[in-house]
Amino acid sequence: MSPTTTPYTHEMVIIHRVFRREAALLPRLADEVRAGDRDRCARVAAAVREYAGALHHHHHLEDELIWPKLYQRARLYDELVARMEDQHERLGKTLIAVDEALPWWEKEAGAEPRAALVERLHDHRAALLEHLCDEETQVLPLVADHLTVEEWDEVGRRGLETIPRGKAMLALGAILEEATPEEQQYFLGKVPVPGRVLWRLVGRRQYRRHVAGLRGAS
Known part of the structure; x- marks a missing residue:
């Protein structure tokens, strides 16, 4: 399925689906947590942190392995690459805002901190959707033209290395x-x-149980 001469950039689109799905799901799950339900609050907060950590690592790899190569090889598109970096910075700030809201919600499990967290999650999602759309429509074609298959595969390999063993x-x-x-x-x-x-043998059932536990309760 993967071409041998150019990077298979569609795999990034598939990964982006995960971030789109989770960014839409998490504010809904948080908003459904009943005031005072600290156990459920802790579970959703943990999911938020896992999502944020995964997105942070994803963007760190792009900052390290993709943008510098495009600056070197696609100079006509410096403004576009700079916009990607600016969007990463903006997304980083939205994740910081989300992270700052989590302890207050976890401590009280109340309606007011929950609402503050949900608002910040929605702000984050708006910034994320803009970035992913720009990256898929404008940047991935540049990647296909200016990165080798080996350089692109390194991005995926390094991404796998960041996944904790028990979370694979x-x-x-x-x-x-x-x-x-x-x-x-x-x-x-x-x-x-x-x-x-x-x-x-194991993973498929493990994932189904995880999804049922996270998304099934309210």
């Missing part, structure tokens, strides 16, 4: 959830054989 099956499930059969085959093909066996 959950991360894989999050990617596969809305992938087409062809896309699922591509991502599973990148997983070593033992990992694919583990996914079939």
Whole structure:
């Protein structure tokens, strides 16, 4: 499925689906937590932090491995690349705002801190959607033209290295959830054989339980 001469940038679009889905889901889950339900509050807060950490690492890799190469090789598009960096900075600030709201909500599990957190999550999502759209429509074509397959694959490999060992099956499930059969085959093909066996035997059920526990309660 993956071309051999140019980067398979569509895999970034698939990863972006995960961030879009979670950014839409988390404010709804937070808003549904009943005042005083500290256990549920803690669970949703943990999901928010995991999402924020994953997005931070995703953008750090782009800052380190993609933007410098485009500055060197696609000079006509310096303004576009600079806009991507500015959007990353803005998104970082929205995540800081979300992180600052979490302790207050976790401490009190009250309606007022919950509302403050939900508002900040919505602000974050608005900034995220703008960035992902720009990146997919304007930047990924530049990546295909100016990065090698090996350089692009390094981005994916480094991304996998940031996933905690005990979270690997959950991360894989999050990617596969809305992938087409062809896309699922591509991502599973990148997983070593033992990992694919583990996914079939254990990981799929583990991810379903995780999703049911997080999204099923209110």
